[in-house]
Amino acid sequence: MPEGHLANFISDVVDDLDLNNFYDPYKGDGRRNRPFDPRMMVKIILYGYAGGVRSSRKIARKLHEDVAFRVLASENFPAHRTISDFRQTHLRELGKLFVKVVRLAQEMEVLKVGTLAVDGSKVKANASKHKAMSYGRMKQEERRLRQQIRKILEEAEAIDAYEDELYGKDNTGDELPENLRRREDRLAAIAAAKKRLEERQAEEDKEKERKPRDGKKSAKGGPNYKRTFGTPNDKAQDNFTDPDSRIMKGSEGYVQAYNGQIAVDEGSQLIVATGLTQRAGDNGQLIPILEEAEKITGQTPEQVLADAGYKSEDNFKQLKRKQIDGYISLGREGKNAQGIPSREYPESRKMFRKLRSPAGKERYKRRKAIVEPVFGWMKEILGFRRFSFRGLEKVRAEWDLVCLAMNLKRLHALVV
Numbered sequence: 392m393p394e395g396h397l398a399n400f401i402s403d404v405v406d407d408l409d410l411n412n413f414y415d416p417y418k419g420d421g422r423r424n425r426p427f428d429p430r431m432m433v434k435i436i437l438y439g440y441a442g443g444v445r446s447s448r449k450i451a452r453k454l455h456e457d458v459a460f461r462v463l464a465s466e467n468f469p470a471h472r473t474i475s476d477f478r479q480t481h482l483r484e485l486g487k488l489f490v491k492v493v494r495l496a497q498e499m500e501v502l503k504v505g506t507l508a509v510d511g512s513k514v515k516a517n518a519s520k521h522k523a524m525s526y527g528r529m530k531q532e533e534r535r536l537r538q539q540i541r542k543i544l545e546e547a548e549a550i551d552a553y554e555d556e557l558y559g560k561d562n563t564g565d566e567l568p569e570n571l572r573r574r575e576d577r578l579a580a581i582a583a584a585k586k587r588l589e590e591r592q593a594e595e596d597k598e599k600e601r602k603p604r605d606g607k608k609s610a611k612g613g614p615n616y617k618r619t620f621g622t623p624n625d626k627a628q629d630n631f632t633d634p635d636s637r638i639m640k641g642s643e644g645y646v647q648a649y650n651g652q653i654a655v656d657e658g659s660q661l662i663v664a665t666g667l668t669q670r671a672g673d674n675g676q677l678i679p680i681l682e683e684a685e686k687i688t689g690q691t692p693e694q695v696l697a698d699a700g701y702k703s704e705d706n707f708k709q710l711k712r713k714q715i716d717g718y719i720s721l722g723r724e725g726k727n728a729q730g731i732p733s734r735e736y737p738e739s740r741k742m743f744r745k746l747r748s749p750a751g752k753e754r755y756k757r758r759k760a761i762v763e764p765v766f767g768w769m770k771e772i773l774g775f776r777r778f779s780f781r782g783l784e785k786v787r788a789e790w791d792l793v794c795l796a797m798n799l800k801r802l803h804a805l806v807v
Contacts, residue, residue, distance in 0.1 A: 395807040398438055398459035401799055405434050408491050412484050427469050432477045434463040436485065440796035443774035447475035482780070486791030490687050492798050493663055497688060501805050506657040506694040508761035509680055509701065511673045513648040515777040516636030516786070635783040639671040649778065651790050652676050654684045654695075655762045661801055662765065662794045663688055667787045673700035677719075678709050691715065696758035707738035718746065718755045769797055 392398065413429035438459065439450045451471035453460040469477075478485070496502035639648040650673070652666035664684035666676055677697060685691050692715055699720040710717040721732070721743055732739035745751040769775045773796060780789050 392458060392462055396459065397441060397800065397803050398463055400803040400807060401438050401441065402434055402463055404492065404495065404799065404802075405430060405437065407495070408488060412487075413481055416480070427467055427473065427477075429477075429481070431464055431467060432469070432474070433481075433485070433488075435460060436474070436478055437488075437796060437799060438463055440773065440792060441800045443772065445775075445779055447471040447478065450474050482785060482788045482792070486788035486795070489662075489665065489791045489795040489798070492795055492802070493661070493687050496659070496661055496798070496802055499802075499806065501802065502656055502659050502661050502663065502688070504656060504663060504684070504688045504690040504692050506696065506757070506761075507654045507663065507681070507684060507692045508657065508696040508758045509652070509654045509677060510698065510758075510762040510766065511650050511652045511668075511676060511700065512766045513639045513641035513646065513671070514651045514775070514790075515641075516633045516647045516649055517778050517781050518632035518636050518647045633781040635669060635781070635786070637669050637671065649783075649786055649790075650676075652680050653762065653765065653794060654680050655765050657757065657761050659801070659805060660761065660765060661798050665791055665794045667783075667790045669783065673697075674703055674706070677701040677706050681713070681715065694718065694754075696755060696761065698758065702739070702742075704736045704739050707742055711738060717742065718751060718758070720746065720755065765797065765801075768800075769793065772800070773797060 410430055410433060413433065417429075435450060435454070439445060439453070444450055444453060448471040450460070451469065451474060454464050454468050455461075493502065633647070636647050636649060638645055639650065640646075641648060650668045650671060652668065652673070653662045654664040655661070656663050664680050664687055666680045666683065668676060677695075681692065681695060691713060694716045695710065696718045697720070699722050702719050702721050706719065707717065710719075719742060721739065731743050734740070746755055773793065775793050778786050778789055780786055
C-alpha cells in the first residue's frame with residue numbers, strides 16, 4: 392500500500408489518540424471478553440465511514456477482500472456482529488473523537504479559526520415518513536380500534552357462553568385471540584404516540600407562556616390559544632419507528648429527518664463544530680454552534696457567514712456582544728429582496744446595509760464555497776444520506792462520527 396494512503400493516515404492518527412475510554416469497559420475481565428483490540432476496531436470503523444462503508448456486514452466482507460482493511464485489521468477478521476456490537480457499545484466515544492481530531496488539526500497548524508461558515512442539512516432518519524401518523528388520525532384510529540376490540544370481546548363472550556353450555560365450564564384458555572392482541576398492541580402504540588405529542592405540545596405551550604408571541608397576552612395574562620392548552624394540532628405527527636425524528640422539508644420534499652448542523656473553517660474546510668436538532672428551522676442553532684466551536688478550539692471566530700435561516704435580531708445582538716463580524720443574509724436577493732428592516736430592529740438594519748455594500752456582498756459570497764461543498768462531499772463521497780441509528784442521543788453521536796470521518800478525509804488531503 393502507498394505510504395500516503397488514507398488507511399495509513401487514519402492508522403497514524405488513531406495511534407496518536409488517547410483511547411483509554413475504549414479500553415476501560417474490558418479492564419479486569421481478562422482477554423477472553425476482549426477478543427479484538429479496541430484500537431484496531433476504531434481504525435476499521437473510521438476507515439469504513441471515510442470510504443462510505445458503514446454496514447457492519449460490508450466492513451466484515453472488506454476485511455477479507457480489501458488490502459487497506461486487512462492492513463488496518465492486522466489480519467484479524469471480526470464477524471459483522473462483533474463490529475456492530477462494538478460500534479453500538481462505543482458510539483458516544485467514537486463521536487467524541489471528533490473533538491480530538493479538530494484539536495490535532497490545530498496542533499498541526501492546518502486549522503486556524505478565522506472565518507466560519509455555518510449551515511444545516513436535513514438528513515433522513517432511519518424511519519419512513521409512512522410510519523408516522525397525525526394526531527387527528529390517531530384519535531380516529533383509536534376510536535375505530537376501541538370499537539373493534541369491544542365487538543371482538545362481545546363475540547368472544549357469546550362464544551364462551553355457547554361453549555360453556557356445550558362443553559361445560561372446566562375447559563378454559565388464558566391467551567387472547569390473535570386478532571384481539573394485534574389490535575390491542577396497535578392501540579397501545581397509538582396511545583403512547585398521542586402521549587408523546589401531547590407532552591411535546593405542552594412544553595411548547597409553556598415556552599410560549601414564558602415568551603408570548605408579539606407580546607400579545609389574553610385578559611388572564613397568558614398568551615392567546617386557538618386550542619386547548621397542551622393539545623396538539625390535528626396535523627401534528629409522531630413516528631412509530633423513530634419517535635425522536637420529525638417530518639421536515641428537504642431537497643427531496645418532505646422526509647422523516649433530523650437537521651444536522653456544521654461550522655466549517657474557511658481556510659481548511661474542516662468542520663470545527665457540529666450540532667443536531669429535531670427542529671426544521673436553523674434560527675436557534677447559530678449561537679450554540681459558535682459557542683461549541685469556541686469550546687472545542689479555544690478561539691472565538693473573527694467572522695461568521697450564514698444564510699437567511701439564521702437571521703434574527705437577537706442573533707445579531709449576540710454576535711455584536713461576542714465581537715464576531717457576522718454576514719447573515721436577511722432574505723432573497725433580486726426581485727424578492729426584503730426591504731430595509733424597521734427602526735425597531737437596529738442590528739438587522741446594520742446587517743442590511745453591510746450586505747448591500749460591495750465589500751459585504753463579496754464577503755457573503757464566500758459562504759457557498761466554504762460550507763456547501765462539505766455537505767456535498769458527505770453525501771456523494773461518503774455516501775451518507777441516512778442515519779443508521781434511531782433515537783436523538785444515538786443519532787447525535789453518529790452525526791459526530793460522520794463529521795469526524797469527513798475531517799479525516801479532508802485532513803489527509805491537506806497534509807499528505
